[in-house]
Amino acid sequence: MIILEKRANPSQVWAFATPVLAVVLTMIVGGILFAALGKNPFVTIRTIFLDPLFSEFAWFYRPQLMIKGAPLVLIAIGLSFGFRAGVWNIGAEGQYIMGAIFGAAVGLALYPMELRLIFPAMVITGAFGGFLWAMIPGLLRVKFGTNEILVSLMLVYVAEQLLASMALGAMRNPDGMGFPGSRNLAQYASATSWINESAGMHWGVVTAFIAVIFAYVTLARHMFGFQVRLAGQSPRAAAFAGVNPQRLVLICLGVSGALAGMAGLFEVAGPAGQISIDFNVGYGFTAIIVAFLGRLHPVGILLAGGLMALTYIGGEIAQSNLGLPGAAIQLLQGMLLFFLLAVDVLTNYRIRIGGTA
Template sequence: MIMLEKRPQPSRAWTFATPIVAVLLTMVFGGLLFAALGQDPLVTIRTIFFDPLFSEFAWFYRPQLLIKGAPLVLIAIGLSFGFRAGIWNIGAEGQYIVGAICGAAVGLAFYPMESFIILPLMVVAGALGGLLWAMIPGLLRVKFGTNEILVSLMLVYVAEQLLASMALGALRNPEGMGFPGSRNLAQYPSASSWITQSAGMHWGVVTALIAVIFAYIALSRHIFGFNVRLSGQSPRAARFAGVNPGKLILICMGISGTLAGLAGLFEVAGPAGQVSIDFNVGYGFTAIIVAFLGRLHPVGILLAGGLMALTYIGGEIAQSNLGLPIAAIQILQGMLLFFLLAVDVLTNYRITSARKAH
């Protein structure tokens, strides 16, 4: 009989091996899935995981990696604080949308004035938008004990409605001949978040890297990160250590909301360019996978964000070159989280074969 036995200490080796094993398993089972769809599994896996980096068209795909990866990493870093503390903000997508709307609104208000101050003001507005949207589930949780998972998730749908109404109403481009969607911020120099568009560099990429560094320092060197970890592992011990649980909830929700809002702002002012009905593409949800795939560790999240961006871009190539349905790519991404959580058990448990008592 095979049994799981709790390890006295979490295994360090498995902490690092888990993501790699999960990726390999995803490749194997993803390959089987593609074979069942009538594709050559090796070609498909190569197309998704290697072509974006090493094919002859890699010069075109590599900047895309930065563009897709930056919002994922930025949002996931914010989420990782709450997830470590046992605070489940599932609504980063909504905070991302509201951040984009607020930031874009500030930029559009200045159009067509040119000034170096416009982008910084947009950044502040975007961050505040995300922060306030996240404070709704945070405050409700602290004051009334509501479930932050449900409230934050439902606020995503509210944010989507808000986005649609903005794209069709208040923020619609007056020179857009009645089409929904705002002016293109990427073509408005003072409001554009692009640094070098051809290289995929925009301020969101820079901010994501800064966030990784700050998160790393906070979690490993600062008492705040210590309290976050302590609260997640032993809430009673955290109270005993003097952590105020309500304050911690608000701070963690605030960080994740702020970073999601920033991600939305940089996206709307650069890669997306405008506030449109279909502006959001699920970064806020995918970032949850990225956060866990990266083991809630800042450096891990950076790598996981890169990997997830890879599957996005590789998936698009597979879609156009091999005619693979988009659902197959989404299943592949789902598998990644599934295998990660499954293999994760081995960090804290080991498999033993117990002799069955007869």
């Protein structure tokens, strides 16, 4: 008989060990999965996890790591506040799209004017777009008690439809000879988010690092961070401590929406370049995994974002070099979250085998 016994204090060792254990378990089970698909499991795992960093083409892949990792980290940092406080924003993808649309609209409207202020204005509008989109589930929950999980998720699909309409209609490039998609913002000097394209540096990477530091300080030293943690652990104690739960819901959703919106803008004005039907590639959803894999801790999220970026790039390599189906990579990413949640129990419980109830 296996008995779970609650620890008096959460184990510090396991809090750090569980993400590593989850990665190892994912590699093992993923390897079995790849073997079942008829691939050599060792080569496949090496291709996904090591080749982007150490192969002969690593000079090409390493900048990619920053490009893929930055939006994941930026979104996940925003989500982590809400997740700690028990506010479940599952619709970061939608906020990401709205941020891109709002921000790009400013740049496209001012084209071809060249002005230093255009890009900052785009960033602010992008953040505002994501904020606005997140306020819908926020206000509905506060005013009518709706479930923010459902509302925020459904709004992703609304945002996707809006994106398609923009790419085909209002924002279509007038000089694009009828092709869908907007002008290329990455090639518009006042609107591009690139700092150094060949090094993979864009303003989103910078912002992601700033967000990590900012989140770290807030959680460790600021009353707001304390209130977020308190509300997540004991809602009644939080109310007693004077935390206004409705305000907290709105702030958490607002922050995560604004950061997701900014991430969308950086992406559309840089790596993606233009508003197109499918410029978004699911960063908003993957960021949920990143947030949990990083234990909702800013530094953890930074590392987890790097790891997820690795699986994206490694997955692409595996797809092109080994012919691995794309779905297998998504399965691997999902497995990571699954194993993390499963082994998480070790942090708060110890396992005793044998004995009687």
